[in-house]
Amino acid sequence: MKITAIVANIIQLAIILFIFFIRGPELGSLVIFLLFLLLAVPFINILTLLIDKRAILPTLSAKADGIVKREAVRIHYTGTHYALLTIDGITFTVRDLSEGGVRLNASSATTLKRKTTGEIRLLCGKNIRFKATVLRREEGAVVLRLSQPIGTATLVEEKRALAGGGA
Structure with a gap:
């Protein structure tokens, strides 16, 4: 699951860079500025996914043999x-x-x-x-x-x- 999220963010980063380098000069300064802002999103996501040690879905980590554990009296x-x-x-x-x-x-x-x-x-x-x-x-x-x-x-x-x- 974590690897899939990292791959999706890398693909998103590649698409933004592709648009910037191929069509950049004819897009105008406002669009180039927005592309630079968009570059931060997948980059931050990738860093967070690589650094974070917690489970992505905590409800799945609380399961044992398909049974969700609960607090007992x-x-x-x-x-x-x-x-x-x-x-x-x-x-x-x-x-x-x-x-x-x-x-x-x-x-x-x-x-x-x-x-x-x-x-x-x-x-x-x-x-x-x-x-x-x-x-x-x-x-x-x-x-x-x-x-x-x-x-x-x-x-x-x-x-x-x-x-x-x-x-």
């Missing part, structure tokens, strides 16, 4: 109020919660099966049973991908409960 737990996640009788505090995933506080020694089930007890009073896959382990945390997303309405209700200081 995400809850960051801090302070003393946390949702609790229980897997195999072990309870963890939740750092982050979104529609499709959970980041929980866990030591690097914590062993979790790759596919796991459990329950999340939210501050708003709801309990959510889930099936999840362990995505990755980070410094002091484990990230899970939920097989069934948590509803946006539930997350909004949880945000309100967190803002109110917990249930």
